Amino acid sequence: MKLLLDECIDRKFARELADYEVKTVPQMGWAGVKNGQLLAFAEAEFDVFITVDLxxxxxxxxxxxxxxxxxxxxxxxxxxxxxxxxxxxxxxLATIAKGQATVVGA
Structure with missing residues:
Protein backbone atom coordinates (compact mmCIF):
# COMPACT_ATOMS: atom_id res chain seq x y z
CA MET A 1 0.00 0.00 0.00
CA LYS A 2 1.37 3.38 -1.03
CA LEU A 3 0.71 6.44 1.15
CA LEU A 4 1.02 10.12 0.27
CA LEU A 5 1.51 12.76 2.98
CA ASP A 6 0.12 16.22 2.29
CA GLU A 7 2.67 19.03 2.21
CA CYS A 8 1.45 20.45 5.54
CA ILE A 9 2.47 17.26 7.38
CA ASP A 10 6.04 16.99 8.65
CA ARG A 11 7.87 14.47 6.45
CA LYS A 12 9.22 12.81 9.61
CA PHE A 13 5.70 11.49 10.24
CA ALA A 14 6.52 8.90 7.54
CA ARG A 15 8.75 7.15 10.10
CA GLU A 16 5.60 6.30 12.07
CA LEU A 17 4.28 4.45 9.01
CA ALA A 18 7.45 2.47 8.34
CA ASP A 19 5.69 -0.70 7.13
CA TYR A 20 4.35 1.18 4.11
CA GLU A 21 5.79 3.00 1.13
CA VAL A 22 5.35 6.67 2.05
CA LYS A 23 6.08 9.76 -0.05
CA THR A 24 5.33 13.42 0.54
CA VAL A 25 3.68 15.88 -1.83
CA PRO A 26 6.95 17.88 -2.16
CA GLN A 27 8.93 14.68 -2.90
CA MET A 28 6.54 14.04 -5.79
CA GLY A 29 7.07 17.59 -7.09
CA TRP A 30 3.44 18.52 -6.40
CA ALA A 31 3.95 21.26 -3.79
CA GLY A 32 1.46 24.08 -4.28
CA VAL A 33 -0.95 21.99 -6.36
CA LYS A 34 -4.58 22.59 -5.35
CA ASN A 35 -6.57 19.78 -3.74
CA GLY A 36 -8.68 18.67 -6.72
CA GLN A 37 -5.73 18.39 -9.05
CA LEU A 38 -3.57 16.95 -6.27
CA LEU A 39 -6.06 14.14 -5.65
CA ALA A 40 -6.18 13.42 -9.39
CA PHE A 41 -2.38 13.13 -9.47
CA ALA A 42 -2.30 11.09 -6.28
CA GLU A 43 -4.94 8.53 -7.28
CA ALA A 44 -2.76 7.44 -10.21
CA GLU A 45 0.15 6.43 -7.96
CA PHE A 46 -1.10 6.07 -4.37
CA ASP A 47 -3.71 4.17 -2.38
CA VAL A 48 -4.11 6.64 0.51
CA PHE A 49 -3.74 10.40 0.88
CA ILE A 50 -3.07 11.64 4.44
CA THR A 51 -3.84 15.27 5.27
CA VAL A 52 -4.75 17.58 8.14
CA ASP A 53 -7.22 19.52 5.95
CA LEU A 54 -10.54 19.02 7.76
CA LEU A 93 -5.58 1.35 6.85
CA ALA A 94 -7.21 -2.09 7.12
CA THR A 95 -10.74 -0.73 6.70
CA ILE A 96 -10.56 2.49 4.70
CA ALA A 97 -12.38 2.74 1.40
CA LYS A 98 -11.40 4.60 -1.75
CA GLY A 99 -13.46 7.69 -2.43
CA GLN A 100 -14.10 8.31 1.26
CA ALA A 101 -12.47 10.28 4.06
CA THR A 102 -11.70 8.73 7.43
CA VAL A 103 -11.05 11.12 10.30
CA VAL A 104 -8.43 10.01 12.82
CA GLY A 105 -7.93 11.76 16.15
CA ALA A 106 -9.75 13.84 18.72
Missing part, protein backbone atom coordinates in the same frame (compact mmCIF):
# COMPACT_ATOMS: atom_id res chain seq x y z
CA UNK A 55 -12.37 20.86 4.98
CA UNK A 56 -11.21 18.57 2.17
CA UNK A 57 -14.35 16.42 2.19
CA UNK A 58 -16.50 19.58 1.98
CA UNK A 59 -14.44 21.12 -0.82
CA UNK A 60 -14.10 18.05 -3.04
CA UNK A 61 -16.41 15.28 -4.23
CA UNK A 62 -14.21 12.51 -2.84
CA UNK A 63 -16.30 9.72 -4.39
CA UNK A 64 -14.96 10.69 -7.82
CA UNK A 65 -11.39 9.88 -6.78
CA UNK A 66 -9.94 6.37 -6.68
CA UNK A 67 -7.98 7.02 -3.50
CA UNK A 68 -8.76 6.76 0.22
CA UNK A 69 -8.31 9.83 2.41
CA UNK A 70 -7.21 9.94 6.04
CA UNK A 71 -7.73 13.26 7.79
CA UNK A 72 -5.61 13.76 10.90
CA UNK A 73 -7.47 15.77 13.53
CA UNK A 74 -4.98 17.17 16.02
CA UNK A 75 -4.44 20.43 17.88
CA UNK A 76 -1.83 21.42 15.27
CA UNK A 77 0.13 19.95 12.39
CA UNK A 78 3.30 19.82 14.49
CA UNK A 79 4.98 16.41 14.48
CA UNK A 80 4.58 16.09 18.27
CA UNK A 81 0.80 16.49 17.89
CA UNK A 82 0.53 14.09 14.96
CA UNK A 83 2.71 11.23 16.24
CA UNK A 84 0.14 10.01 18.81
CA UNK A 85 -2.31 9.49 15.92
CA UNK A 86 -0.02 7.03 14.10
CA UNK A 87 -1.41 3.85 15.73
CA UNK A 88 -4.96 4.88 14.79
CA UNK A 89 -3.80 5.68 11.24
CA UNK A 90 -2.19 2.25 10.94
CA UNK A 91 -5.34 0.56 12.28
CA UNK A 92 -7.60 2.46 9.89
Missing amino acids: NLSFQQNLSQFDIAIIVLKATSNRLADLQPLAPEVLAS
Whole structure:
Protein backbone atom coordinates (compact mmCIF):
# COMPACT_ATOMS: atom_id res chain seq x y z
CA MET A 1 0.00 0.00 0.00
CA LYS A 2 1.37 3.38 -1.03
CA LEU A 3 0.71 6.44 1.15
CA LEU A 4 1.02 10.12 0.27
CA LEU A 5 1.51 12.76 2.98
CA ASP A 6 0.12 16.22 2.29
CA GLU A 7 2.67 19.03 2.21
CA CYS A 8 1.45 20.45 5.54
CA ILE A 9 2.47 17.26 7.38
CA ASP A 10 6.04 16.99 8.65
CA ARG A 11 7.87 14.47 6.45
CA LYS A 12 9.22 12.81 9.61
CA PHE A 13 5.70 11.49 10.24
CA ALA A 14 6.52 8.90 7.54
CA ARG A 15 8.75 7.15 10.10
CA GLU A 16 5.60 6.30 12.07
CA LEU A 17 4.28 4.45 9.01
CA ALA A 18 7.45 2.47 8.34
CA ASP A 19 5.69 -0.70 7.13
CA TYR A 20 4.35 1.18 4.11
CA GLU A 21 5.79 3.00 1.13
CA VAL A 22 5.35 6.67 2.05
CA LYS A 23 6.08 9.76 -0.05
CA THR A 24 5.33 13.42 0.54
CA VAL A 25 3.68 15.88 -1.83
CA PRO A 26 6.95 17.88 -2.16
CA GLN A 27 8.93 14.68 -2.90
CA MET A 28 6.54 14.04 -5.79
CA GLY A 29 7.07 17.59 -7.09
CA TRP A 30 3.44 18.52 -6.40
CA ALA A 31 3.95 21.26 -3.79
CA GLY A 32 1.46 24.08 -4.28
CA VAL A 33 -0.95 21.99 -6.36
CA LYS A 34 -4.58 22.59 -5.35
CA ASN A 35 -6.57 19.78 -3.74
CA GLY A 36 -8.68 18.67 -6.72
CA GLN A 37 -5.73 18.39 -9.05
CA LEU A 38 -3.57 16.95 -6.27
CA LEU A 39 -6.06 14.14 -5.65
CA ALA A 40 -6.18 13.42 -9.39
CA PHE A 41 -2.38 13.13 -9.47
CA ALA A 42 -2.30 11.09 -6.28
CA GLU A 43 -4.94 8.53 -7.28
CA ALA A 44 -2.76 7.44 -10.21
CA GLU A 45 0.15 6.43 -7.96
CA PHE A 46 -1.10 6.07 -4.37
CA ASP A 47 -3.71 4.17 -2.38
CA VAL A 48 -4.11 6.64 0.51
CA PHE A 49 -3.74 10.40 0.88
CA ILE A 50 -3.07 11.64 4.44
CA THR A 51 -3.84 15.27 5.27
CA VAL A 52 -4.75 17.58 8.14
CA ASP A 53 -7.22 19.52 5.95
CA LEU A 54 -10.54 19.02 7.76
CA ASN A 55 -12.37 20.86 4.98
CA LEU A 56 -11.21 18.57 2.17
CA SER A 57 -14.35 16.42 2.19
CA PHE A 58 -16.50 19.58 1.98
CA GLN A 59 -14.44 21.12 -0.82
CA GLN A 60 -14.10 18.05 -3.04
CA ASN A 61 -16.41 15.28 -4.23
CA LEU A 62 -14.21 12.51 -2.84
CA SER A 63 -16.30 9.72 -4.39
CA GLN A 64 -14.96 10.69 -7.82
CA PHE A 65 -11.39 9.88 -6.78
CA ASP A 66 -9.94 6.37 -6.68
CA ILE A 67 -7.98 7.02 -3.50
CA ALA A 68 -8.76 6.76 0.22
CA ILE A 69 -8.31 9.83 2.41
CA ILE A 70 -7.21 9.94 6.04
CA VAL A 71 -7.73 13.26 7.79
CA LEU A 72 -5.61 13.76 10.90
CA LYS A 73 -7.47 15.77 13.53
CA ALA A 74 -4.98 17.17 16.02
CA THR A 75 -4.44 20.43 17.88
CA SER A 76 -1.83 21.42 15.27
CA ASN A 77 0.13 19.95 12.39
CA ARG A 78 3.30 19.82 14.49
CA LEU A 79 4.98 16.41 14.48
CA ALA A 80 4.58 16.09 18.27
CA ASP A 81 0.80 16.49 17.89
CA LEU A 82 0.53 14.09 14.96
CA GLN A 83 2.71 11.23 16.24
CA PRO A 84 0.14 10.01 18.81
CA LEU A 85 -2.31 9.49 15.92
CA ALA A 86 -0.02 7.03 14.10
CA PRO A 87 -1.41 3.85 15.73
CA GLU A 88 -4.96 4.88 14.79
CA VAL A 89 -3.80 5.68 11.24
CA LEU A 90 -2.19 2.25 10.94
CA ALA A 91 -5.34 0.56 12.28
CA SER A 92 -7.60 2.46 9.89
CA LEU A 93 -5.58 1.35 6.85
CA ALA A 94 -7.21 -2.09 7.12
CA THR A 95 -10.74 -0.73 6.70
CA ILE A 96 -10.56 2.49 4.70
CA ALA A 97 -12.38 2.74 1.40
CA LYS A 98 -11.40 4.60 -1.75
CA GLY A 99 -13.46 7.69 -2.43
CA GLN A 100 -14.10 8.31 1.26
CA ALA A 101 -12.47 10.28 4.06
CA THR A 102 -11.70 8.73 7.43
CA VAL A 103 -11.05 11.12 10.30
CA VAL A 104 -8.43 10.01 12.82
CA GLY A 105 -7.93 11.76 16.15
CA ALA A 106 -9.75 13.84 18.72
